[in-house]
Amino acid sequence: MPDKTAALNIWDLFDIPTIEEGGVEAYLKTILLRCAGWFESNAASVFVAEADGIIRCQASIGTSISRTATITEGKGIAGSALHHGVAMIVDDPKDNPLLANHIQERRGDIGSAMVIPLISSGRKLGVLNLARNVSDKPFNEQDLAKANTLASNISLAVANWQMIGEIKSAHDQITTVFNLLNVAVLAIENHEIKQRNPEADRLLGRFPYETILMNLPASFAQGVNEAIVKAETGESFKGQKQSENVTWTISSSPLPNGGILLMVEDISSTVSATQELSRVRRLAEIGQMTAAIAHEIRNPLTGIRSAAQMIAHAPEQTDELAKMIDDEAIKLSDLCDQFLEFAKPAEPVFSTGDLNVIAERLAAVHAHEFEEAEVQLTVEGAQHTLVNMDKNQVEQVMRNLLINALQATSKGGTVNIRIFENGFEVSDTGVGMSEEILSQLFMPFFTTKAKGTGLGLSNCRKIIEAHGGKIEVTSIPTRGSRFWVQFADHLRVAA
Ligand code: ADP
Ligand code: MG
Numbered sequence: 001m002p003d004k005t006a007a008l009n010i011w012d013l014f015d016i017p018t019i020e021e022g023g024v025e026a027y028l029k030t031i032l033l034r035c036a037g038w039f040e041s042n043a044a045s046v047f048v049a050e051a052d053g054i055i056r057c058q059a060s061i062g063t064s065i066s067r068t069a070t071i072t073e074g075k076g077i078a079g080s081a082l083h084h085g086v087a088m089i090v091d092d093p094k095d096n097p098l099l100a101n102h103i104q105e106r107r108g109d110i111g112s113a114m115v116i117p118l119i120s121s122g123r124k125l126g127v128l129n130l131a132r133n134v135s136d137k138p139f140n141e142q143d144l145a146k147a148n149t150l151a152s153n154i155s156l157a158v159a160n161w162q163m164i165g166e167i168k169s170a171h172d173q174i175t176t177v178f179n180l181l182n183v184a185v186l187a188i189e190n191h192e193i194k195q196r197n198p199e200a201d202r203l204l205g206r207f208p209y210e211t212i213l214m215n216l217p218a219s220f221a222q223g224v225n226e227a228i229v230k231a232e233t234g235e236s237f238k239g240q241k242q243s244e245n246v247t248w249t250i251s252s253s254p255l256p257n258g259g260i261l262l263m264v265e266d267i268s269s270t271v272s273a274t275q276e277l278s279r280v281r282r283l284a285e286i287g288q289m290t291a292a293i294a295h296e297i298r299n300p301l302t303g304i305r306s307a308a309q310m311i312a313h314a315p316e317q318t319d320e321l322a323k324m325i326d327d328e329a330i331k332l333s334d335l336c337d338q339f340l341e342f343a344k345p346a347e348p349v350f351s352t353g354d355l356n357v358i359a360e361r362l363a364a365v366h367a368h369e370f371e372e373a374e375v376q377l378t379v380e381g382a383q384h385t386l387v388n389m390d391k392n393q394v395e396q397v398m399r400n401l402l403i404n405a406l407q408a409t410s411k412g413g414t415v416n417i418r419i420f421e422n423g424f425e426v427s428d429t430g431v432g433m434s435e436e437i438l439s440q441l442f443m444p445f446f447t448t449k450a451k452g453t454g455l456g457l458s459n460c461r462k463i464i465e466a467h468g469g470k471i472e473v474t475s476i477p478t479r480g481s482r483f484w485v486q487f488a489d490h491l492r493v494a495a
Contacts, residue, residue, distance in 0.1 A: 024048070024161050028059040031154055036061055039114070039143055041130040047071050047078060048118070048126035048158055051165070055082070055126055063131070071127065078127040081115040085124070087148050089114050089139045112138030116151040120159035128154065182265070188228065189259030203248075203264050217243040220250075224262065227252035231260035240267075240468075240490040247271040278465055285444055285458065286343060292445035296335055300328035342444055342455055346466035348390030352493050355385040355419045358395050362402055363417070374411040380418040386493035387422060393463045397471075400456040401426040401483045407449065408432075408481065423469065423486035432477040441473065460485075467491060 028046050036044045045060035047070075057069040074083040081088055090113045111134035118125040128151055132139065178185060184200035186193055193209050204224075205215045213221040223241035230237035231252035238251040245268060252262045307321045307328070314321075359379045370377040387394075398417070405415040408430030415428045433441070440446045442461050447454030464471045468488030475481035 032059050032061050039130050042133050043131040045129045078115050082117045082124050082127050085117055085119055087116040089144055091138050114139045114147050116147050118151055118155040120155040125155055125158050184264040186262040219243050223250045289444040300331045303328040346463045348393055348466050350388050352386055353389055353391040355424055356381040359417045359419055362398055375409045376414045378416045382419045385419050387487055388491040388493055397460045397463050400460050422492045425484040427482040429480040432479050432481055433475040434477055
């Protein structure tokens with residue numbers, strides 16, 4: 001029998017441990033002991049809805065209800081009280097209109113009972129049951145009022161506990177993802193690492209903030225430091241760094257609470273796959289070119305052979321035939337030059353340059369040709385267009401695209417160079433290209449022009465790829481074309 005002196009004042013009932021201290025079971029057990037003492041009950045139990053929605057017995061005293069006992073909303077005394085959200089005294093269940101049709105008989109050992117639903121913000125959380133012996137006096141309305149006050153406090157505690165459980169499971173899920181991520185993630189606040197995932201330990205080592213940079217290769221340390229400094233000034237950062245065979249992308253952004261988030265990803269395998277792909281493609285291109293060269297060589301060679309044969313038979317034409325041989329030999333020699341130029345890697349020499357400046361200079365140099373062709377040339381500049389690049393090579397690319405555009409555009413048309421932060425585009429209102437032309441565009445020696453070399457675009461692509469960038473084309477026959485060049489992000493020079 002619970003100790004009645006345990007709760008002499010109803011407020012003592014609230015002097016209970018918090019759920020966090022001993023878990024919900026210990027909390028409910030203490031509540032039950034205090035309630036039983038205060039309300040002079042010899043039996044008490046509490047049922048709480050669990051995550052699966054089943055309302056299960058969480059604690060009981062003075063009665064042999066098992067921990068697996070459940071109640072169903074709307075069924076039985078407790079289920080009906082919960083369903084209607086009304087606390088009630090049950091002396092004889094058959095007399096209670098709310099319980100009519102549900103309860104046929106009372107349990108022999110239980111006299112008066114109070115059933116109090118636990119409800120918080122409209123959520124039905126469970127039921128508190130208190131019972132007296134058949135021989136004890138029944139509960140009265142005053143008892144019910146007090147029990148109701150108490151129930152709202154218990155409901156609040158249980159609702160909070162459930163909410164904490166939900167928050168915790170959401171947090172656990174996020175932590176699992178955080179830990180499995182193959183991107184190193186560090187949350188830094190006031191020069192202190194507050195959070196780090198296993199990938200961060202693997203890539204950067206498990207060092208404190210002060211020494212983390214010292215343990216990295218110089219270029220990585222520099223990149224990470226740049227990312228931290230940028231985020232500290234409230235801006236996001238994204239860059240790429242390489243050291244020997246390892247390539248990282250490093251990014252950072254300020255966090256709403258004042259800290260910063262640093263992310264590092266090892267993209268070496270992607271980079272090497274891309275390099276391998278570009279190497280294989282170049283080999284294929286050289287293969288195509290060899291075939292094209294064999295074809296190109298045949299014509300001048302045939303010319304040279306027949307001129308040589310003619311010299312033997314018509315010595316009076318020697319001068320003329322010698323000139324023919326020389327011309328053909330020059331063609332062969334040019335072909336060799338072009339081949340060598342194409343076959344050698346681009347190997348850019350990097351320095352900071354302004355894309356606007358290159359575009360303006362080209363526009364000035366070629367203004368006369370555009371005037372003659374009556375094609376309008378416009379340049380749309382942009383701010384912050386400093387890029388780390390080989391200026392001569394980039395000028396060569398822009399010039400190739402500009403001249404192609406001019407050659408494709410007839411009188412009255414327009415060619416536009418537009419510069420943006422890490423690249424540029426050259427568009428024209430010219431003839432455009434069919435699917436068939438587009439599919440061969442970058443092949444060495446592919447040309448549709450009588451005097452074309454077909455090497456311009458393949459050279460452009462070689463140069464841009466050596467800058468870690470890409471070149472893309474869109475074109476509509478008879479409407480025009482647009483060549484779009486973008487450099488690798490890390491080549492951008494901050495303004
Ligand atoms: P070339 O200019 O010597 O022909 P390129 O490699 O520069 O060699 O160009 C290959 C082919 O791509 C051109 O012959 C032409 O058919 C097509 N082309 C390139 N640029 C354009 C353009 N702006 N509009 C239409 N066709 C183009
Ligand atoms: Mg060209």
